[in-house]
Amino acid sequence: MSTKADESQHPKFNSRKVTVVYVLGGPGAGKGTQCTKIAKEFDFCHLSAGDLLRAEQNREGSQYGDLIRTCIREGTIVPMEVTIKLLEIAMSKEIESRTSGNWSNGKGRFLIDGFPRKMDQAVAFDETVCSASLVIHFTTTEDVMLQRLKERGKTSGREDDNDESIKKRFRTHIEQCMPVIQHYSKLGKLLEIDCSGSIDDVYELTSEAIGRLLS
Ligand SMILES: Nc1ncnc2c1ncn2[C@@H]1O[C@H](COP(=O)(O)OP(=O)(O)O)[C@@H](O)[C@H]1O
Ligand SMILES: O=c1ccn([C@@H]2O[C@H](COP(=O)(O)OP(=O)(O)O)[C@@H](O)[C@H]2O)c(=O)[nH]1
Numbered sequence: 506m507s508t509k510a511d512e513s514q515h516p517k518f519n520s521r522k523v524t525v526v527y528v529l530g531g532p533g534a535g536k537g538t539q540c541t542k543i544a545k546e547f548d549f550c551h552l553s554a555g556d557l558l559r560a561e562q563n564r565e566g567s568q569y570g571d572l573i574r575t576c577i578r579e580g581t582i583v584p585m586e587v588t589i590k591l592l593e594i595a596m597s598k599e600i601e602s603r604t605s606g607n608w609s610n611g612k613g614r615f616l617i618d619g620f621p622r623k624m625d626q627a628v629a630f631d632e633t634v635c636s637a638s639l640v641i642h643f644t645t646t647e648d649v650m651l652q653r654l655k656e657r658g659k660t661s662g663r664e665d666d667n668d669e670s671i672k673k674r675f676r677t678h679i680e681q682c683m684p685v686i687q688h689y690s691k692l693g694k695l696l697e698i699d700c701s702g703s704i705d706d707v708y709e710l711t712s713e714a715i716g717r718l719l720s
């Protein structure tokens with residue numbers, strides 16, 4: 506994978522054709538869980554930035570494997586060029602592969618889960634790939650997130666679902682991700698959803714918001 510900038514006109518996807526929803530929230534808030542459900546009901550493509558990074562980390566021949574592994578373990582943010590390129594490639598592939606229904610004529614709907622987590626990524630993605638239509642922020646306490654991560658850690662096999670990494674990820678969320686959330690709040694694109702309740706309760710609120718966006 507090369508991160509060399511291409512020379513096409515920016516942004517790559519027109520936000521009137523391609524609907525992008527960023528899904529943010531602290532580690533363990535339930536972003537992935539809600540995105541999976543929304544993608545099924547509303548014909549969105551769910552792209553988890555973390556999953557794309559983990560796949561790139563494990564890809565034979567990747568020049569970014571060690572960098573990604575270190576960032577994930579330390580709970581820091583991988584340089585934006587890497588993550589943006591992975592997302593852009595995944596979006597292009599999905600649009601090319603779908604030719605009917607909501608996706609005809611190069612249209613598309615994407616839930617971008619766990620991205621952008623830092624201001625530089627937010628500005629660069631909006632300007633060069635696609636401007637987000639909506640930003641969902643799942644909010645709850647660190648205690649709730651910690652319990653969920655501990656439970657997930659029993660089976661996830663993730664190198665960052667341990668006490669030390671979790672502490673660092675909480676700090677990164679406050680220091681790097683909260684400014685992104687404030688940025689979208691100022692732009693009037695932010696929707697905060699309390700995710701303290703059950704998966705079904707949170708889904709009810711989330712699906713209502715997506716329904717409004719698409720209506
Ligand atoms: N509303 C909820 N109530 C209880 N557990 C939840 C809820 N949402 C998600 N979980 C569980 O918490 C863990 C973290 O959820 P996940 O979707 O992976 O969060 P994130 O992607 O934000 O880190 C998973 O084990 C998931 O099954
Ligand atoms: O845009 C992103 C998204 C994720 N990550 C890294 O990937 C890790 C795991 O992200 P993921 O979204 O999978 O974690 P979750 O919040 O779902 O637990 C983060 O802590 C970061 O180190 C990153 O660098 N940039």
Ligand SMILES: [Mg+2]
Nearest residue numbers: 536537555619
């Ligand atoms: Mg996740």
